[in-house]
């Protein structure tokens with residue numbers, strides 16, 4: 001696989017093709033597929049690394065996707081008419097204010113491709129979703145990271161980081177990887193204080209999980225004419241991460257601009273059909289949200305009992321502080337058949353991000369974590385004695 005290092009030698013003909021900003025990016029290291037981990041270990045493994053829904057997709061969505069597969073020889077509806085119509089009815093908005101994406105990741109990138117030019121600034125919170133950074137820098141934009149307050153996005157610090165060249169602010173609420181949130185009122189204050197030209201991209205990937213009152217009024221804020229693009233995804237609570245489908249809600253003018261840059265068939269027919277059915281499966285949504293809340297409580301209670309620190313989370317994952325090298329913890333947990341996400345990428349070298357799994361998965365994770373902790377302690381004792 002190509003790495004950024006291979007571009008750094010001026011002898012490579014590729015280095016003349018690739019933009020300076022693309023060369024400055026580090027390729028994202030993909031984890032091994034779970035099947036390969038299981039093959040190497042010789043026993044089953046569990047994946048708690050990407051904040052997917054451990055209860056799977058809605059059966060209605062699977063049925064609809066299977067039906068849509070029969071027509072896979074046709075291109076999808078490039079305008080996503082029926083899904084946008086359904087979302088428009090759900091959110092009581094004109095369908096011209098809605099755009100579909102191959103996951104919200106594509107929409108994060110589409111905003112950067114549409115709005116960011118070399119010399120522009122984009123403001124984010126430090127330790128927030130890394131795609132904001134790569135999307136900005138791949139267009140030659142400069143990323144400015146505002147400090148957090150106790151691992152939560154600090155919207156006053158975000159405001160203070162804005163420059164005359166700032167075009168976009170990306171905010172994840174709840175934030176990945178910390179699981180923390182800010183309130184609708186705090187966002188309102190930020191929007192009031194910003195120059196009108198700055199677009200706030202509000203990434204609400206974990207929207208349905210958040211139980212807190214006062215969490216979000218984002219779609220009302222779009223309706224009120226704020227310069228806001230709200231992103232939602234079917235990858236999390238709807239359990240359709242593998243199909244790549246999400247959507248954005250913003251002003252008609254912004255959506256029209258994004259549609260000029262968008263790839264014409266970006267949302268597959270299978271994904272559109274599954275997403276429509278998922279919206280109808282209220283029972284699956286309720287079960288997923290309730291099970292996550294129950295299991296989050298179980299997981300954090302067990303962490304408390306072990307004296308392991310974590311950041312309280314309103315999403316479907318939790319940031320755990322083990323106090324040990326996260327890459328080493330990751331490797332040892334992998335050896336135990338548990339895949340989690342080490343947080344060095346986010347400058348949290350002793351933290352792991354763990355998705356809330358099913359009850360059985362959470363127990364497996366905790367037992368594996370106990371074995372890894374005991375092994376590390378035993379090794380430390382040996383090295384102190386020798």
Ligand SMILES: Cc1ncc(COP(=O)(O)O)c(C=O)c1O
Pocket residue numbers: 050051102103104105106129172174175176203205232233234235241244245246
């Ligand atoms: C905050 C946030 N935004 C967006 C995404 C990407 O979601 P999608 O699968 O819709 O691209 C994630 C995925 O982990 C996320 O954590």
